[in-house]
Amino acid sequence: MNQSIEIMTNRIVNILGDNKPSIYLFGSIVLKDFKLGWSDIDILCLTKSEITDVQADLLLNLRQVLLSEYDNNLYFRSFEGGFLSLDQFINKIPDTVIYWGTSGQRITDKYHLDPFSMIELMEKGYLLYGDEVRDKFSYPTKENILKAVVNHYEAIRKYAVTTDRSLYSAGWLLDIARCIYTLRTGRIIAKTKAGKWALDNNLVPDVDIMEKVISIREEPNKYKNNNEIMEWLETLGKYIQKFADVLENEILIAKL
Known part of the structure; x- marks a missing residue:
């Protein structure tokens, strides 16, 4: 590399x-x-x-x-x-x-x-x-960050209601964790760490789902040809939307 x-x-x-x-x-x-x-x-x-x-x-x-x-x-x-x-x-x-x-x-x-x-x-x-x-360069303001999170939240609600046979389907959950972290801290965290941070802070509605997502993220080439995993990735929509509910609440708090 x-x-x-x-x-x-x-x-x-x-x-x-x-x-x-x-x-x-x-x-x-x-x-x-x-x-x-x-x-x-x-x-x-x-x-x-x-x-x-x-x-x-x-x-x-x-x-x-x-x-x-x-x-x-x-x-x-x-x-x-x-x-x-x-x-x-x-x-x-x-x-x-x-x-x-x-x-x-x-x-x-x-x-x-x-x-x-x-x-x-x-x-x-x-x-x-x-x-x-x-x-x-100009550092992003809190308003810039909040607007970007809201845009991402809207994309999740629009495009991640259903998912397909792609490793990137799992990425929606990590993106939500990352958005929450940035809203709370104003800083950036790696996607894998974001998922673990969300678990540590009891923010994830479906713990076993996030743990599996993190495992895939850590070794994507191990899973990309696994048919069972591909079928599982197609079922993530409802779990993504449940976690998006958590993000929605964080957005409302940030707007206060």
Whole structure:
């Protein structure tokens, strides 16, 4: 993994070196909660000067290029994040942005981090290359955090009533635990630790369900081809909604 991060960083610098990039690592990997088969390797690249069309084209499919060069690599497909100018990131000015996501990549004109990711970046982010620029960022306010939690809560109510045969179905429960932790503390916690924290604080309506979710989170590749687990994941909707009731109450308290 470390070698893959180094290779990726060097290739990005080869493309954007003249733009004086600052490249950050954040997310589960800096929270020491990266799980191959589940987690992403989150990066953010901010440049002093605008990214050209030629550079954007080179960056767009860089993950695929490296996968073709390193046949047995397990990590290049896990990289996600954005490439844009520092000015655009701070001031939200439309400009050329290269976005890498789970379902693909694209060139767009805007990119931002939600308050959870911004806190991760500012508090735990690791500078892989370039100048430190986080002193120019604004820390999310309590209002920003609450709004982000409410948005996530609404997504849970809308999209997690039923679940499918995916390990990510289990992730809804960990996300709820993480939202509660952030509401109570204003800080960020790793997903696995969030689930354990919620158990320790007697916040989880279905303890055995959360314990199983944590087991899957800790060793995702052990379970991803297990048909029994896949069938079980399809039944999580009602448990997610019960835990969402707990989150709803926390939101009401936070609004007082």
